[in-house]
Amino acid sequence: MADSNATYTQIHIQFVFAVKFRDSLIQEDWKEELHKYITGIVQNNNHKLLVINSMPDHVHILVGMRPKQSVSDLVMEIKANSSRFINEKKFLSTRFEWQKGYGAFSYGKSQVNDVINYINNQEKHHHKKSFKEEYIEFLTKFDIDFNQEYIFNDLI
Template identity: 60%
Template sequence: MPLGTESNYSMANTYTQIHIQVVFAVQNRQSLIQQKFKDELFKYITGIIQNHEHKVLQINGMKDHIHILIGMRPSQSLSDLMKQVKQDSSKWINNKKFIMGRFSWQAGYGAFSYSKSQLPDVIRYIQNQEKHHQKMTFQEEYLALLKTHMVDFDERFVFKPIE
C-alpha cells in the first residue's frame, strides 16, 4: 500500500448512522439572536458543519439558544466540531456587527443521540421551537432533555435563569 493512503483505506469499510441533536446557548443566555440575522446565522452554521463533511438535518432556535440536528461522520469528534461551530459563528457575528458589544456562546453544550426512526419527531420538535417556548422556558426544556435522555448532570453547571 502506498504511503499516505492508510487513513483513507481504514475508513473504506466504516459504516455509521449517527444522529445528534446539539443544544447550546448565548453567553449568559442573553437574547441576542435577532430575527433580522437569524436565518443568515443558521445558514452560516450549516456551512461550517457541511465543510466538516457532516449533514445538518434541521437547525432552529430562539433569541437565546439554538438546536441543531446533525448526521455525524465518525471522522471528527463532536467536541471539535462544536468548538469550530461556536468559534467561527461568534467571529462571524462580531465581524458583521449584528449586535452592540461582543457576541459569544456560553461554554458547553448538550448533545443527544437518536435512532433513524426518531428523526421525524426531532425535526418537527426543532422546527416548532417558537411554539414550545410559549409553554416552557429554555431552562425547563434543557432540563427535560437531560432527564429524558438520562444524562447525569451537575445542577451547578446547568444554565441558570437570568436574574
C-alpha cells in the same frame, strides 16, 4: 459488492447550546444568515445538517455525523466560527459569545422526523416552557447525571 475498506455509520446528534448568560441576542432579522453560516460549517466538515433553528437565547442543530470528527471538535468549531461571524458582521453593538458547554443527544433513524419537527417548532414549545426547563427535560429524558448549579451561568 461493498468495499471492504468502507466505514458505514448512521449517527444522528442534536446539539443544543445557549448564548452567554442566556441573553436574548439572536435577532429575527439575522438569524437565517446565522443558520446558513452554521450549515456551511457543518457541511465543510463533511457532516449533514438535517435541521437548525434558534430562539433568541439558544440554538438547536440536528446533524448526521461522520465519524472522522469528534462531537466536541465540531461543536467547538461551530461555536467559535459562528460567534466570530456574528461579531465581524456587527449584528450587535456588544460582543457576542456562546455560553460554555453544550448538550449533545443521540437519536435513532426512526426518531429523526420527530426531532426535526420538534426543532422546527421551537417557538411553539417555548410558549409553554423556558429554555432552562426544556434543557433540564432533555437531561432527565436521556438519563444524564447533572448538577443543576452548573447547567447555566447566570449574570451576577
